[in-house]
Amino acid sequence: MKRIVLLVLGGLLIACSLEDDPTSPNESSIGTAVNFDRSSMLAHWADAIIQPGYADFLSQLQTLEARATQFTETPSDANLTALQFQWENAYTVWQKISMFEIGPAETINYRLNINIYPSNTDLILRNIQEGSYNLNLSSNRVAKGFPALDYLLFGLAETKNETLAVYSGSQGIPYGNYLLALIADMKALTETVKMGWESGYRDTFVANDGNSATASVDRLVNDFIFYFEKHLRAGKMGIPAGVFSGAVMKQNIEALYHGNYSKHLFLTGLIAVQDFFNGKGYGDAPDGQSFATYITALNAVKEGADLSLLINTQFDQAKTKVATLASFKEELQQQPPIEFLEAYDTVQRLVPLLKVDMVSAMSITIDFVDADGD
Secondary structure, X not given: OOEEEEEEEOOXXXXXXXXXXXXXXXXXXXXXXXXXXXXXXXXXXXXXXXXXXXXXHXXXXXXXXXXXXXXXXXXXXXXXXXXXHXXXXXXXXXXXXXXXXXXXXXXXXXHHHHOOOOOOHHHHHHHHHHOOOOOOOHHHHHHOHHHHHHHHHHHOOOOHHHHHHHHHOOOHHHHHHHHHHHHHHHHXXXXXXXXXHHHHHHHHHHHOOOOOOOOHHHHHHHXXXXXXXXXXXXXXXXXXXXXXOOOOOHHHXXXXXXXXXXXXXXXXXXXXXXXXXXXXOOOOOOOOXXXXXXXXXXXXXXXXXXXXXXXXXXXXXXXXXXXXXXXXXXXXXXXXXXXXXXXXXXXXXXXXXXXXXXXHHHOOOOOOOOOOOO
């Protein structure tokens, strides 16, 4: 079990080596040795957050499959409502685990296979009409996952009765078969990731507790920040708001066809990111070591204030600001969407806190290229 030893001097972090001269005229010889058990933190992440999250998500998909089977066998208003409700449940849980694109998930491009939006509705309809498709092909990523289910459950028609008419009509069987195939694909991918953690990756992940670019902490810090910056902040808010293109693209919101769920999904993702930052256990699992406890142990400060507190305060401000919005779809109909952009700015303020201040305190290097001008 490896421990990282740092020297804390006047609230600043100074990496030291055995060759440091404690009598240097520019440094104090008085410091406090800080031991932080990275292996314990990794074990907490694996056992109390990541693996329980995957187990919950798989359970949600199993229920979704059961509801879809019931609906395709007996298309009715009640069965469609139950299926749509379970789609909401499963999509909500997805937001809690989407950030963990490491190990087995990275190997199979899990996130890209589950949640690319907007979906390609022409390709979805062509796959259904032809009845022959390979969901393992990367070209079909825009025709499967949650966004494709969003279209099939909420976007095929204007009303629920018209949607029922599709599934109960002469073309109902191909539509139903595709619906079931999409869910089976998501379930198989999730089983692969879950089994990967259980059959060896968990131990590899925890044992790799060093302090290098390939160590588990360094890699997950990068994955965590990449997810927050590119998928949560930009994907769910910045791109639809036209922050990077200069033109509002409301058709790019998550859960486009549902119409009133994108804000909920964003807030669920934001809360999940903050919970992970603080080491909150998944469900009933215990809390434990985290980014917050790590940088607190390092006495990391920014302009004289505790960095962990600053980050949590900004998370809270972002949640509050986004919560005051109407649905994303409604907000983006405004020209320009001023309140939506103001909420985006509160989310954006977390980027330098995480990507600059937190990683600097941990002596971790960002390993991905930033191309959006942040």
